[in-house]
Amino acid sequence: MTKPVPDKAEIALEYPDKFYVGTFEHSSRFEAHLDGNGVALVLERPGTEDVRKSVHLHINFGLLAGILRELAGSVAAIPKDDIAHRELLASALRELQEALKTC
Structure with a gap:
């Protein structure tokens, strides 16, 4: 089920x-x-043919784990006073961790 993009993504x-x-x-x-x-x-960006676009990406678990480790090593790039973004990420990771424990 698709959901609205809550922020922004740039793809190149x-x-x-x-x-x-x-x-x-x-x-x-x-x-x-x-x-x-x-x-x-x-x-997915809906719309007329001239603006409509989509990106489909599949990342295997090993690469995803590597990406998460790399992200953990670069958390210092988020300013310490950017509490909102830090809490947003921490909350989502807690949800994922809990879901992994209960399955």
């Missing part, structure tokens, strides 16, 4: 001969779920 794909960039904001929607191998993420 770079190939040797092409460069694609897209932004997904509040008017966009997202879906994220775990499957047997990892995380599936879909970002």
Whole structure:
């Protein structure tokens, strides 16, 4: 089930001969779920053919764990006085941790 994007995502794909960039904001929607191998993420921007776009991404569990470790190592980049974003991330991680324990 898709939900509204609560903040913003910027996506860039770079190939040797092409460069694609897209932004997904509040008017966009997202879906994220775990499957047997990892995380599936879909970002969708609805609209007419000239503005409509979507990104589908699948990240296996090993890579996701590596990404989370890298993020943990770079938390200092979030200013200490940015309590709102720090708490938002901490709350979401607590929910994920609890869900992993109960299944």
